[in-house]
Amino acid sequence: MQDQSEVSPCLALDAATPEVLGDDVIERLRAIAVQHGAVAAGTRIFRAGEPFRAIYGVRIGAIKAIRYDGTGEEQVVAFHLPGEFFGLTGIHSDHYVNTTVALERTAVCGLPYQRLFHVANEHPRLRRQLMRLMSGVILTEQDQYAAMAGHTADARLAFLLLDLRERMSRGGAPQDRLRLPMTRAELGSSAGLAPETTSRVFQQFRRRELIEASGRNIRFLDLAGLRRLAVPLTHPGHGTGRTTAA
Amino acid sequence: MQDQSEVSPCLALDAATPEVLGDDVIERLRAIAVQHGAVAAGTRIFRAGEPFRAIYGVRIGAIKAIRYDGTGEEQVVAFHLPGEFFGLTGIHSDHYVNTTVALERTAVCGLPYQRLFHVANEHPRLRRQLMRLMSGVILTEQDQYAAMAGHTADARLAFLLLDLRERMSRGGAPQDRLRLPMTRAELGSSAGLAPETTSRVFQQFRRRELIEASGRNIRFLDLAGLRRLAVPLTHPGHGTGRTTAA
DNA sequence: CGAGGTGTTGAATAGAATCAACTCATGTGG
DNA sequence: CCACATGAGTTGATTCTATTCAACACCTCG
Secondary structure: OOOOOOOOOOOOHHHOOHHHHOHHHHHHHHHHOEEOOOEOOOOEEEOOOOEOOEEEEEEEOOEEEEEEOOOOOEEEEEEEOOOOEEOOOHHHHOEOOOEEEEOOOEEEEEEEHHHHHHHHHHOHHHHHHHHHHHHHHHHHHHHHHHHHOOOOHHHHHHHHHHHHHHHHHOOOOOOOEEEOOOOHHHHHHHHOOOHHHHHHHHHHHHHOOOEEEEOOEEEEOOHHHHHHHOOOOOOOOOOOOOOOOO | OOOOOOOOOOOOHHHOOHHHHOHHHHHHHHHHOEEOOOEOOOOEEEOOOOEOOEEEEEEEOOEEEEEEOOOOOEEEEEEEOOOOEEOOOHHHHOEOOOEEEEOOOEEEEEEEHHHHHHHHHHOHHHHHHHHHHHHHHHHHHHHHHHHHOOOOHHHHHHHHHHHHHHHHHHOOOOOOEEEOOOOHHHHHHHHOOOHHHHHHHHHHHHHOOOEEEEOOEEEEOOHHHHHHHOOOOOOOOOOOOOOOOO
């Protein structure tokens, strides 16, 4: 019954192994997790403004988080892939702030926040993991922001593609290929670009033989080249901070 | 001995009142909080890559969180104002990911994370508040992202000014005036704009009589006009304090 | 006083958005 | 089964926005 490619984030918070979290915690999480069946593309998981009840994890498929600006135009705020959580902003606001929509056939699981909190009350390890999870989300959010602000369309999309590749492959997907769950328009929106620009950049990448792309199927031909284009995320662990500027 | 304008975020996490947090928790926080003396503009609080030890709160002054991209160019990721926390991304990475610098004469307080966690182990209310804090940071980060992506320079700067105004006034500062702690270049960088563009937009705002601006002193003349320009953040039930993270 | 950072302004350029047309694949109903 | 509608993706021409390069005014600080 289980799809091989299924990821159960709600039972292993933030990719924590059972050793980290403990079997007892996993058991408790299993007890409170609500496993939703797969829904069709276009299905809304929750809407902005609805009362916050649970945080969600993606098991199969993909989710987009969107907002509508003044003109009713849709703006993509984030994509959520298998193993990732969403809806965490609701904790602060008591209401969901984004609307979330399945991009393809998608299954999610829900962790009712009150119950999750109760479980955490008894398990310090879960508490620590929750903090790590939230901190990680802040980090990704900032990476995204830094990668978009003040950079060209090429750089943004190169970053996005590499980012999606890495996140997809975390679930065991092949490293050299990528099936995009979103349209060019959605991809562009999340990068602050018009759909046409997105399409043109894809063409440019093809011409420069960085990727092969037929529709939503991407094949990476020159990862180094893409990385050179993308905004480098200089996360610690390497390279000393360059102190001498001019 | 206390400066009137001082805010002590480390003693009242995320603008929580003593009633929310409880006097005992406040007392415990006071015991672990490290109150740093004021430092001059340009002082680094921590550098990207340093081992994570504590989260910080701004008491007086202002902080910028920056990253360096490939070319050594500085990119502003966030500003932190009195009452706000920064350094939270370190929780996930065990290292700070941004470098943080005082923009003016600034005093911060540190909450050593391990100790904070220990205190939280004994106080569910503090745990809840911590989760709210982190969630709020994710929310702000997303707001920022949504406000920047795919919008004009006018819209971005209008948003930024209104945002700064609100966050400043939370500490009791006047609502109609604003003393910017950062340069045009820094403001622009955080919005993904060149310094010249920032300057020009300021001129435009002056001409349209939306603001008065002499140097870093801003006076708001037409808030409604600015809001019309800025990207509207349509948050449903919005309530409490805002927080930002490095 | 001069130095250097900050802010402003102008002219030229490059980059992305917009408007528009067209292809293609898919799906629908007649 | 085919005519047609639909949405996604591409491509071209044009317009507009923001960057870049450059020069200069201003202020503070040594």
